[in-house]
Amino acid sequence: xxxxxxxxxxxxxxxxxxxxxxxxxxxxxxxxxxxxxxxxxxxxxxxxxxxxxxxxxxxxxxxxxxxxxxxxxxxxxxxxxxxxxxxxxxxxxxxxxxxxxxxxxxxxxxxxxxxxxxxxxxxxxxxxxxxxxxxxxxxxxxxxxxxxxxxxxxxxxxxxxxxxxxxxxxxxxxxxxxxxxxx
Numbered sequence: 506x507x508x509x510x511x512x513x514x515x516x517x518x519x520x521x522x523x524x525x526x527x528x529x530x531x532x533x534x535x536x537x538x539x540x541x542x543x544x545x546x547x548x549x550x551x552x553x554x555x556x557x558x559x560x561x562x563x564x565x566x567x568x569x570x571x572x573x574x575x576x577x578x579x580x581x582x583x584x585x586x587x588x589x590x591x592x593x594x595x596x597x598x599x600x601x602x603x604x605x606x607x608x609x610x611x612x613x614x615x616x617x618x619x620x621x622x623x624x625x626x627x628x629x630x631x632x633x634x635x636x637x638x639x640x641x642x643x644x645x646x647x648x649x650x651x652x653x654x655x656x657x658x659x660x661x662x663x664x665x666x667x668x669x670x671x672x673x674x675x676x677x678x679x680x681x682x683x684x685x686x687x688x
Contacts, residue, residue: 536562547575549663550656555683557582570601593668609634621651656686
């Protein structure tokens with residue numbers, strides 16, 4: 506190889522390495538730094554998703570949660586208007602608002618020693634129901650709640666709400682079990 510060809514090969518290799526450094530694995534959350542920054546000033550443990558199930562981050566914001574309470578984190582992945590799924594994550598000290606109507610229990614599981622409750626759409630669009638099914642959850646809305654433990658002794662536990670559209674029980678479990686404290 507000539508010196509010119511060697512320089513071109515090295516330049517192309519350098520570009521490839523630089524591009525690889527900026528590419529995140531499929532489904533990785535691309536706004537983790539926002540979660541780290543949000544922890545400053547909050548008394549509850551901020552949890553960051555380690556997967557977005559391949560959905561693109563579409564929003565991240567801190568909003569008021571009432572007098573005397575820390576701000577609430579609201580982050581969304583995907584779009585409710587697509588057929589590809591949607592996840593909206595809320596984190597706070599305690600529940601800031603009532604959950605949605607029209608959902609009933611589908612299943613429960615445990616993560617970090619806490620009980621996670623997954624709820625799905627009620628059959629026939631009823632405003633209340635005593636149970637839902639994985640099929641109704643997948644075709645409609647989901648509402649999942651859990652209070653995750655404090656990440657360390659200087660922080661409090663975190664009330665987590667996950668709103669979903671078009672997601673399966675398996676998807677929701679993967680998302681919730683992938684939540685990790687930023688500290």
